[in-house]
Amino acid sequence: MFYTTGTTGNPKxxxxxxxxxxxxxxxxxxxxxxxxxxxxxxxxxxxxPITPMFHVHAWGIPYVATLLGLKQVYPGRYEPELLVELWRKEKVTFSHCVPTILQMLLNAKSAQNADFGGWKIIIGGSSLNRSLYQAAKAKGIQLTAAYGMSETGPLISIAHINDELQASSEDERITYRIKAGVPVMLVEAAIVDLQGNVLPADGETQGELVLRAPWLTESYFREPEKGAELWADGWLHTGDVATLDAMGFIDIRDRIKDVIKTGGEWISSLELEDLCSRHPAVREVAVVGIADPQWGERPFALLVIRDGHQLDAKGLKEHLKPFVEQGHINKWAIPSQIALVTEIPKTSVGKLDKKRMRLDIIEWQKSNSAFLSTL
Known part of the structure; x- marks a missing residue:
């Protein structure tokens, strides 16, 4: 037994x-x-492994590595310079981590002139955006996105590229490589509406991702009511908004609790983060919904800017305009306010701490902090 990190609520x-x-x-x-x-x-x-050992059985992969009888290297401390040193010394070929750790590794001084060719890394815990994928690929790293939760042990799906996709364009392959992937063997996945009705797997219809598999947790320790909510209608409810397509690919659009509800419309914080991250000045980004008296909620972006670059809310708007024109997002999805920060709050396992961000933003707005930029 272990406890969840409490990203969207209290640890369970x-x-x-x-x-x-x-x-x-x-x-x-x-x-x-x-x-x-x-x-x-x-x-x-x-x-x-580049994930803490206390985090969901270190994603279960140490057991897989032991079963396969391969050499295992445990870094102890997840410091970028140490990881690069161990990779070089021990000739590491396989790892897994959250996007934040990978970003730190790529930014490490010792990584600047390194060629990580032959290093396969599974990314999970948070969504993998296109910019990070391309930055890792430029260094020779083969990234594969995967999906799971504390409640699922964690492995649910992995973004393997099938023969049909191998024949597609590089841009199309990247689109699929950064999705949550296809359910692994013994896993059944579906998307449902608020009434629990199964929705079509057409790659467009959005609903809550629900799961069945023989290794999913039965309930929450000493919290049977929450366990019953988790397993409503015989499916484990993930709390993630997703689509499912005809090839079986799961695409996580957002956490239900992180979807930004503005003027009756839903905005995906994950999609906004991906598009914002494509600006050359942006090193790291997080988007959350903040209360708005007129619209209910409005998107707010926290940005870490690369050295030697500048960006404000108007500059971000100009960057996002082409994505509006191309139909990727609606114009009301453009953040009306941003904060330029040196660091984005994260949980103990390196995931974005959006609960903390919302509280910080309230305090910043009260004090009219100088690092806020408004359209």
């Missing part, structure tokens, strides 16, 4: 049986080992 205890962990390990080994998919992990790999 999730628990698993030995049988569930064995099944999860076997499913992970089959998926990563190349059963009906390109092989990502084998006995000849050198494995170095």
């Amino acid at each position: 205890g999730v628990y698993f049986t030995h049988r569930q962990l064995v099944l999860h390990t076997m499913g992970g080994a089959a998926t990563l080992g190349g059963v009906d998919t390109p092989r990502l992990l084998g006995s000849d790999d050198v494995y170095m």
